[in-house]
Every structure is written in structure tokens, then in C-alpha cells.
Amino acid sequence: MKNCLLLFALFGAAPLAHAQQEKSLTGKAKADSLSAEIRWESERIRESMLLRTKYAKTPDAGGNAKLEAKNGFRTFRLGDDISKYPLLVKRAEVGELKYYRNPNENRQIVKKQAKYITYCFYKGKLYHVKIQMAEKEDSEDLLMSFVLEYGNASFSHKQLPWFYWYSNPATIAFNSHSTKSTAEAIIFSNAIYTQKANDAEEVGK
Secondary structure (H helix, E strand, O other), X not given: XXXXXXXXXXHHHHHHHHHHHHHHHXXXXXXXXXXXXXXXXXXXXXHHHHHHHHOOOOOOOOEOHHXXXXXXXXXXXXXXXXXXXXXXXXXXXXXXXXXXXXXXXXXXXXXXXXXXXXXXXXXXXXXXXXXXXXXXXXXXXXXXXXXXXHOOOOEEOOOOOEEEEEEOOEEEEEEOOOOOOOOEEXXXXXXXXXXXXXXXXXXXX
């Protein structure tokens, strides 16, 4: 019996420790990936607001009337409380940011399927909706869906496939960058963006 225990101590514990290490590394990889996504989202949103101030054709409080009326995506309205959407399933949480998806959602965008449609809530309120297409080649369908619904973009980059639609309550930032393998768009609340920025300043004081 003692010999069996000794053998387990020498050999049985090693695979167990290795499995725990792999699990830890997998968890770290997921956390790093999520952190990278959050940084990318924050940069795109901040960039959108800076471009609105500097270059947009409609930088006033008006902007795109259809986007102002919609203020969201499909039946989701920016600023809504999470309690209004019981079918959403939480996928991740980082501080006050909580990310949800609906596993049964229709992800059809024009003729293509979106890879993910993710709903981000800040302090329990819908902050932004991110649409990610499965392939970069599907970017035209995603871009077309916005043009059909809201008309031409308020601002588009001269050299890069970046398009922005602005309104008082909401902004759409579309991006199909060569360094990413997928086209993405973020529909976000201007008010919650400002609230989040103000909260960050208060914490920094």
C-alpha cells in the first residue's frame, strides 16, 4: 500500500499538476484575449467621438435622424436595463462591463451570417452592441445593412474602410481593418460613453 502511494506521489501527481497548469494557461489566454478586445472596442469608440468633433459632416446635436429614432439594434435600445432582456446569457465580466449573447438569436445580416452579436452593459445599462462577421469578405453585407437602414455614412476615412454614422444618442463605428480577419461594427450609446469616461476620471482623482 505504501508503495502504491509512493508511486502516485511520484507519477500520478504530475499529470494532475500539468492539467491544472494547462487549465490556468487556458484561462489566462482567454483573459488576455478579452482584455485585447476591450482595448480595441475602447479605442474604436474613443476614435469615433474624436472624429465626430473634428471631421464629421453632422457634428451637431442632430445627425442621422433614423439612427436617432432607432437608438440601438433591432429590438434592443441603448440605455435599456439588462432586466428587459432575460434571454441573454452572460459570457464575460470585467469590472462594470458585462458581455452577453443570445444563443438563439437570428444572426442573419443581409445574405450572410454574423459570427457573433455581443451586447455590452455598463452598470446594468446597454452600452453597446458589437457585430462581428465570420469572414472579412462578409464586410460588404454588414456595411450594406447600415447603408440600407441609415443612408450614407456621416463620415468615412479616405484611405481605410472605416465608416461612421452619428446621431445625438448613438454612434455606429464600422471597421474592416487589414490587420483583423473579420469586419466588425459597434453601435454605442454616446451618453454611456460619457458616463464611463467621467467615472474613470473620478476614480483617477
